[in-house]
Each structure stands twice: as C-alpha cells, then as structure tokens.
Amino acid sequence: MPRQVDHDARRAEVAALAATLVADRGIGVSVRDVAAEGGFSTTVVTHYFADKSDLLRQAYDSAVAAMTRRIEALEGGPDPLREHCATLLPLDAEAARIWRTWLAFFGAAVGDPDLAGLQRRRVRSSRRAVAELVAADASMRPGVDPDAAARELLALVHGIASEAAFDPDDWPAAAQLAPLDAALARLRS
Amino acid sequence: MPRQVDHDARRAEVAALAATLVADRGIGVSVRDVAAEGGFSTTVVTHYFADKSDLLRQAYDSAVAAMTRRIEALEGGPDPLREHCATLLPLDAEAARIWRTWLAFFGAAVGDPDLAGLQRRRVRSSRRAVAELVAADASMRPGVDPDAAARELLALVHGIASEAAFDPDDWPAAAQLAPLDAALARLRS
Numbered sequence: 140m141p142r143q144v145d146h147d148a149r150r151a152e153v154a155a156l157a158a159t160l161v162a163d164r165g166i167g168v169s170v171r172d173v174a175a176e177g178g179f180s181t182t183v184v185t186h187y188f189a190d191k192s193d194l195l196r197q198a199y200d201s202a203v204a205a206m207t208r209r210i211e212a213l214e215g216g217p218d219p220l221r222e223h224c225a226t227l228l229p230l231d232a233e234a235a236r237i238w239r240t241w242l243a244f245f246g247a248a249v250g251d252p253d254l255a256g257l258q259r260r261r262v263r264s265s266r267r268a269v270a271e272l273v274a275a276d277a278s279m280r281p282g283v284d285p286d287a288a289a290r291e292l293l294a295l296v297h298g299i300a301s302e303a304a305f306d307p308d309d310w311p312a313a314a315q316l317a318p319l320d321a322a323l324a325r326l327r328s
Numbered sequence: 329m330p331r332q333v334d335h336d337a338r339r340a341e342v343a344a345l346a347a348t349l350v351a352d353r354g355i356g357v358s359v360r361d362v363a364a365e366g367g368f369s370t371t372v373v374t375h376y377f378a379d380k381s382d383l384l385r386q387a388y389d390s391a392v393a394a395m396t397r398r399i400e401a402l403e404g405g406p407d408p409l410r411e412h413c414a415t416l417l418p419l420d421a422e423a424a425r426i427w428r429t430w431l432a433f434f435g436a437a438v439g440d441p442d443l444a445g446l447q448r449r450r451v452r453s454s455r456r457a458v459a460e461l462v463a464a465d466a467s468m469r470p471g472v473d474p475d476a477a478a479r480e481l482l483a484l485v486h487g488i489a490s491e492a493a494f495d496p497d498d499w500p501a502a503a504q505l506a507p508l509d510a511a512l513a514r515l516r517s
Contacts, residue, residue, distance in 0.1 A: 246435010
C-alpha cells in the first residue's frame with residue numbers, strides 16, 4: 140500500500156491501542172506502555188505521539204472515531220433517533236470501553252484549555268447530529284425544539300454512561316434504556 | 329481549641345485547598361502545589377496526604393462535603409425535590425468548581441478500583457437521598473418508582489454538569505433547569 144496510507148493506518152492502530160489502555164488503566168498510561176503492549180519500540184510510538192497530552196488526545200479521537208463507526212453502521216431501523224441514542228449508551232463492552240476512555244480524557248481536560256476545547260466541539264457536533272434526527276422525527280410533539288431536545292437526550296446519555304462506567308452492575312441494559320425511553324415518550328405525542 | 333479539633337480543622341482546610349486547585353488546574357496538582365498555594369511547608373502537607381492518590385481522594389471528599397453543606401442549607405421551600413436537584417447543578421461558581429473537582433477525580437478513577445469504589449458508593453448514597461424525596465413528594469404520579477425516578481434525575485444532573493464544566497457559556501441557568509423541569513413534570517401528575 141502507498142507509504143502515506145501505511146503511515147496513517149499504523150497511526151490509527153497505535154491510537155486505538157492507546158485508547159484501550161487508557162480505558163483499562165487510566166490516564167497514567169505512558170508512551171512506553173503503548174509500545175510495550177503493541178510490541179513496538181518506544182521510538183516507533185514516539186513517532187506518532189508528540190507527548191503525553193498528544194497520546195491522550197489521539198486516544199480520545201480514536202474513541203470518537205470508534206463511536207462514529209458504530210453510529211454509521213446503524214441500518215436505518217424504524218426509530219433512528221432512539222437507535223442513535225441507544226448506540227451511544229454503554230450497553231455492550233465496546234461502548235463501555237469508549238466511555239472509559241472519554242471519562243479519563245474529561246478528567247485530564249479539567250484545567251487543560253486545549254483538551255476542554257476538543258470536548259466542547261465534540262459535544263456541540265454530537266448535539267447537532269441528534270437535533271437533526273429530532274427535526275426529522277415525525278412523531279415529535281408540535282413545538283418541540285430540536286436543539287433543546289437533543290441537549291436533554293445527550294445530557295441523559297452522558298450522565299447514564301458516566302455513572303455506569305464505575306458501576307456497571309447497577310446499570311443493566313434495561314436500567315439504561317428506561318430513562319431514555321421515558322424522555323423520548325415525553326417528547327413525542 | 330483541643331489538639332484533635334485543630335488537626336481536623338487544618339486537614340479540612342488543606343483538603344478544601346486541594347479541591348480548588350484540582351478544579352482549576354486538573355489532576356496534575358501536586359502536594360508541593362498545595363503547600364505553595366496555602367503557604368504551608370511541604371512537610372506539613374505531606375502530614376495530611378499520604379500520596380498523590382490520597383490528595384485526590386481527600387479533594388474529592390472535600391468537594392462532596394461542600395455539596396452536602398449546600399444541600400443541608402436548603403430551607404425547606406415548597407418543592408424540596410426540585411431544590412435538591414437544582415442545588416446539585418452548576419448554577420453558581422461554587423457548584424461549578426465542585427463539579428470540576430469531581431470530573432478530574434472521575435478521570436483518575438478510570439483504572440483505579442479504589443477511587444472507582446468511592447464514586448460508586450457516592451452515587452448510590454446520593455440516589456437514596458433523592459429517592460426519599462421522590463417517595464415523600466405528594467405530586468408524583470401513581471406508580472412512579474422512587475429509585476428509578478432518582479436514577480433518571482441524577483443521571484440527567486450528572487450529564488448536564490459534565491457538559492457544562494467544559495462549556496459554561498452553552499449551559500446558562502435556564503438551559504440547565506429546562507431538562508430537569510421537563511423530567512420532573514413527566515414524573516408528576
């Protein structure tokens with residue numbers, strides 16, 4: 140394959156590995172840990188990560204990309220809005236891992252304006268996507284504001300996922316879906 | 329004052345300072361930073377914090393204690409459930425700071441079973457308090473399960489606060505209260 144493609148593929152592979160390690164071990168994960176886990180030399184990994192902050196940023200981006208793939212893989216069922224929101228919830232091991240990477244990143248973003256800016260843009264972009272689904276949803280009550288509805292649905296998903304990350308036994312699938320469905324029922328006629 | 333009281337007061341003061349520094353600068357804050365900020369010798373501060381993990385844990389506990397004082401200071405208005413939930417939201421500078429300390433802590437708790445256990449117990453305890461308010465609320469619809477309602481309300485508060493921490497301009501008071509009031513309205517007849 141062309142050299143650039145090879146480079147990008149390797150970078151994505153290393154970032155995905157970093158995301159998994161951050162999810163499992165927290166933000167103490169070092170460039171050296173990523174190298175050891177992937178069987179790369181530290182020199183190879185430092186080629187992809189400028190420093191610890193860059194490692195975290197790329198792990199975060201990799202988790203965002205993994206979630207985006209899950210969303211894009213949805214096959215257009217009867218309720219796209221609910222499917223989108225449910226796909227964001229940590230109902231399976233992959234989504235739970237993505238959320239642990241994100242939570243570690245949120246912690247690192249406290250007191251770090253660059254990382255906080257990244258998170259701010261991601262939330263706003265995610266909200267626009269959900270607002271579009273609300274706007275296209277024929278069952279919404281008249282007068283529902285798509286942005287306000289998306290804000291509420293995403294905050295709920297965010298809160299459920301944040302609590303479930305530290306207490307998965309307390310948040311089985313039915314417990315995660317019940318508040319989402321209640322919020323959707325209220326928005327719909 | 330008796331020596332033990334003096335010791336405990338000093339410990340609380342140092343922990344509160346650590347919580348503020350974590351909120352402002354993130355979990356990179358060191359024992360040395362806390363000493364410098366408070367005008368203590370590093371020796372004094374290491375007397376209170378066994379290590380970095382202990383500093384974080386005590387900063388977290390201090391933020392929990394600050395929020396508990398806010399809740400206990402509520403003066404029994406007409407809607408105790410809403411007042412309790414609204415007091416948890418980052419509607420003022422103190423609550424926003426408490427949440428930034430917590431978010432930094434959640435990040436550190438990823439991959440740290442002890443810190444995760446602390447967070448698990450706090451969420452469950454906070455949920456019991458809200459469930460008691462739901463159970464005592466005469467306006468609840470028949471059939472509302474207090475635990476399920478508390479789970480939903482706290483997840484919503486948690487999600488709003490997590491997003492608002494990185495984007496306060498996007499979450500003015502009205503935007504934070506609207507989803508809470510919508511959820512309460514749905515639970516009530």
